[in-house]
Amino acid sequence: MDYVRASTCCLLILIALIQQPSGAAVHGSVFKDLTTHQGQQIMRSAKSAQMLSFMDTDANPCDDFYGYACGNFARFNGATAEKDTSISQDMFAGYLRRVRQLLNQPRMSTDWPMETLVKYFYESCLDTTSLRIHQRSRIISVLREFGGMPAVEGDSWTGIDFDPLETMAQLLSRYGKLTLLGVYVSPDYKNSQINRLYLGQRNDLVPIDESAKLAKKLEIQMRLQNLLGLQEGRARKTAEEIVELEAELSRNAQDWNQDRDPRLRNRLTLLSNMTETYGRVLNMTRFVKTWLGHEYNLPVYESVRSYLSQLKKILASTPKRILANYMLSSLLRDYEIQVDESHQEAICAERLTVLMPDVVDHLVYNSLEQQSPHIANDLNNLWRELKATFQEILSSDDLKWLKQQPRDDLLEKLKDMSFEIAGGKPMDFEEQYGALVISSADFYGNVQRLLALQAANLKADLMRSSRSDNYYDGVIESPFYVTEANMVVLPAMYMQHRYLWDDVYPAALKYGTLGYILGHELAHGFDDLNRLYDSHGNLHDSWSPDTKLIYDHDKNCLADQLADMRYSGLKLPKMEAQGENIADNVGIRIAHATYAKWLEQHSKLKDTETLPNMPQTPQQLFYLSVAQSMCSDILEERRPVFVRNSVHPPNESRVFVMMANSKSFAEAFQCGNETKLNPPRRCAMY
Ligand SMILES: *[C@@H]1O[C@H](CO)[C@@H](O)[C@H](O)[C@H]1NC(C)=O
Ligand SMILES: *[C@@H]1O[C@H](CO)[C@@H](O)[C@H](O)[C@H]1NC(C)=O
Numbered sequence: 001m002d003y004v005r006a007s008t009c010c011l012l013i014l015i016a017l018i019q020q021p022s023g024a025a026v027h028g029s030v031f032k033d034l035t036t037h038q039g040q041q042i043m044r045s046a047k048s049a050q051m052l053s054f055m056d057t058d059a060n061p062c063d064d065f066y067g068y069a070c071g072n073f074a075r076f077n078g079a080t081a082e083k084d085t086s087i088s089q090d091m092f093a094g095y096l097r098r099v100r101q102l103l104n105q106p107r108m109s110t111d112w113p114m115e116t117l118v119k120y121f122y123e124s125c126l127d128t129t130s131l132r133i134h135q136r137s138r139i140i141s142v143l144r145e146f147g148g149m150p151a152v153e154g155d156s157w158t159g160i161d162f163d164p165l166e167t168m169a170q171l172l173s174r175y176g177k178l179t180l181l182g183v184y185v186s187p188d189y190k191n192s193q194i195n196r197l198y199l200g201q202r203n204d205l206v207p208i209d210e211s212a213k214l215a216k217k218l219e220i221q222m223r224l225q226n227l228l229g230l231q232e233g234r235a236r237k238t239a240e241e242i243v244e245l246e247a248e249l250s251r252n253a254q255d256w257n258q259d260r261d262p263r264l265r266n267r268l269t270l271l272s273n274m275t276e277t278y279g280r281v282l283n284m285t286r287f288v289k290t291w292l293g294h295e296y297n298l299p300v301y302e303s304v305r306s307y308l309s310q311l312k313k314i315l316a317s318t319p320k321r322i323l324a325n326y327m328l329s330s331l332l333r334d335y336e337i338q339v340d341e342s343h344q345e346a347i348c349a350e351r352l353t354v355l356m357p358d359v360v361d362h363l364v365y366n367s368l369e370q371q372s373p374h375i376a377n378d379l380n381n382l383w384r385e386l387k388a389t390f391q392e393i394l395s396s397d398d399l400k401w402l403k404q405q406p407r408d409d410l411l412e413k414l415k416d417m418s419f420e421i422a423g424g425k426p427m428d429f430e431e432q433y434g435a436l437v438i439s440s441a442d443f444y445g446n447v448q449r450l451l452a453l454q455a456a457n458l459k460a461d462l463m464r465s466s467r468s469d470n471y472y473d474g475v476i477e478s479p480f481y482v483t484e485a486n487m488v489v490l491p492a493m494y495m496q497h498r499y500l501w502d503d504v505y506p507a508a509l510k511y512g513t514l515g516y517i518l519g520h521e522l523a524h525g526f527d528d529l530n531r532l533y534d535s536h537g538n539l540h541d542s543w544s545p546d547t548k549l550i551y552d553h554d555k556n557c558l559a560d561q562l563a564d565m566r567y568s569g570l571k572l573p574k575m576e577a578q579g580e581n582i583a584d585n586v587g588i589r590i591a592h593a594t595y596a597k598w599l600e601q602h603s604k605l606k607d608t609e610t611l612p613n614m615p616q617t618p619q620q621l622f623y624l625s626v627a628q629s630m631c632s633d634i635l636e637e638r639r640p641v642f643v644r645n646s647v648h649p650p651n652e653s654r655v656f657v658m659m660a661n662s663k664s665f666a667e668a669f670q671c672g673n674e675t676k677l678n679p680p681r682r683c684a685m686y
């Protein structure tokens with residue numbers, strides 16, 4: 001043990017070195033040396049040192065597997081006031097380093113057009129002098145396009161010309177800003193081929209408690225002071241009004257985590273019908289006409305009536321000044337950028353990643369592909385193996401409750417399910433960004449033009465058939481399942497190997513990390529919400545009451561298990577929606593069975609299925625890497641909010657429940673039947 005501890009420091013430095021994506025480390029001597037046998041031994045030792053450094057071997061794996069696997073993680077990677085920590089955070093940091101390195105490369109004639117564009121954009125962001133000089137005047141001029149922000153204009157803002165509905169429509173029309181009303185152009189859940197307009201609840205609203213309110217108020221107050229130069233008193237009062245209005249809005253909002261069935265919140269209707277319901281104050285006919293610049297007579301989805309009724313009341317009773325401050329504050333964040341000469345490259349790389357996530361992903365994908373051409377192939381093969389395993393599970397006679405028809409439907413859905421690495425396929429950048437003008441000397445202007453273009457694209461989307469394979473809606477940091485497209489997407493950052501897996505590591509690590517992660521997403525296609533959709537992403541709830549009854553029974557088993565758990569002294573809420581737990585439960589089973597098959601087929605390679613200084617068997621390594629891919633730390637103060645608002649239970653609980661439900665885990669660690677992770681009863685979906 002002491003030997004490992006002593007060497008941990010240096011080996012960790014080595015890991016850091018391996019994971020540096022900078023050209024020198026990758027193409028230089030370090031990388032070449034690591035391809036020799038000795039180099040591979042060093043890499044295996046480094047991995048082992050890293051895994052051991054996270055572990056707390058005093059914990060009993062059969063009672064507290066998260067503690068055993070991740071008990072020391074926070075000692076080296078503790079959460080800070082700025083951010084929580086996890087392996088995915090590390091991967092994202094690696095991704096951002098690569099973005100920065102790519103954007104720093106000089107423009108070349110061989111760059112593809114979007115690459116040139118994004119490099120110009122980046123250049124404009126590095127111009128700190130210009131950033132400083134133009135910030136305030138630029139924001140104020142944008143605000144004045146909408147009559148100005150009362151908090152800034154003071155008494156000269158009379159509100160005579162201010163029309164809340166009109167301003168709301170104009171903000172959306174010119175810069176794509178959602179304010180009081182949610183306006184979404186998405187595939188019709190009954191027919192994923194066509195796009196529909198969804199009008200109603202904004203889906204970023206979460207309930208806020210007093211402490212969250214306080215934090216938010218302070219954040220907005222600072223923004224008002226720093227960006228707009230408001231005096232402290234006025235900034236504080238304005239921030240309070242803005243946050244209170246938002247709290248008022250969320251009061252009647254439906255909790256997405258609980259009611260995810262789209263039929264429960266959406267009603268297909270006509271704008272004229274909505275206008276009749278909500279009257280002049282929330283005249284949807286007028287709103288949409290102002291937004292689009294023409295009448296719109298096709299059916300729309302009215303989304304969450306209680307929210308719309310609440311909004312109508314708010315519009316009628318809130319002073320115009322407060323409404324205007326609230327709405328216009330949506331414009332500020334895009335122009336808020338830290339200016340700091342010593343970190344400007346990192347700041348700008350991060351900002352460009354947010355501004356053009358699809359383009360940046362494509363850049364990163366190409367560079368990773370060039371460096372390790374086989375990775376995309378490996379990932380696709382892994383995906384196919386996982387699919388084959390789930391096909392066996394679904395076809396098995398053990399699933400007696402699943403009658404022929406629903407079973408055939410599920411198998412067809414599985415067969416049609418596709419897999420993509422974000423950034424792997426060039427999107428239609430020309431169509432999306434073709435009209436964009438970028439200047440290397442005008443960052444704020446670039447931002448403004450980009451927003452305007454996105455706003456125009458949103459309007460155009462409404463007139464187009466749906467492109468459900470265009471899944472970008474911001475930076476892609478975690479894998480996800482796209483319901484409408486029946487597709488799993490893995491973030492480009494997962495192509496950076498050695499964080500999780502590598503050819504020279506045991507295969508157990510690959511199946512335990514990526515195998516589990518992809519298995520989890522695959523299983524989402526069959527969770528309590530997505531099972532309602534067919535293989536084309538259309539809602540088609542065809543299960544018989546009997547079949548549903550058994551499914552819900554199994555689901556309740558999971559829900560009860562979770563509701564029994566505590567995190568940081570807090571009881572986890574009992575949730576109706578169990579998508580994440582279902583995906584975990586099925587995902588780990590798929591990954592384990594796939595690994596077991598691999599082991600059987602590669603029995604000769606068994607001695608590479610261990611790591612130096614680690615006594616763990618291949619099966620134990622598999623479960624250890626599942627748990628370690630979830631090592632994380634959340635700052636104590638943030639835990640209550642996390643418990644309340646996250647769709648995922650805390651990673652501690654997820655690991656506990658997954659292992660407790662895996663018989664093969666108990667076998668792998670030879671857990672006695674008095675231990676917590678070898679319980680007499682287990683829950684299993686499918
Ligand atoms: C509006 O929709 C409701 C519910 O579908 C319906 O009862 C009502 O008749 C509709 N009104 C008009 C004017 O179409
Ligand atoms: C709603 O707006 C439309 C278009 O501006 C207008 O024709 C109609 O009279 C308005 N209805 C109400 C109830 O205000």
Ligand SMILES: *[C@@H]1O[C@H](CO)[C@@H](O)[C@H](O)[C@H]1NC(C)=O
Nearest residue numbers: 086087088629630632633651
């Ligand atoms: C839990 O683990 C996953 C997988 O690594 C990670 O993405 C996530 O950030 C972790 N959760 C928290 C709250 O850190």
Ligand SMILES: *[C@@H]1O[C@H](CO)[C@@H](O)[C@H](O)[C@H]1NC(C)=O
Nearest residue numbers: 670671672673674675678680
């Ligand atoms: C486990 O439980 C079974 C029956 O519940 C019992 O017969 C057996 O002795 C137990 N084994 C151990 C190792 O405690």
Ligand SMILES: [Zn+2]
Nearest residue numbers: 520524580583
């Ligand atoms: Zn999930």
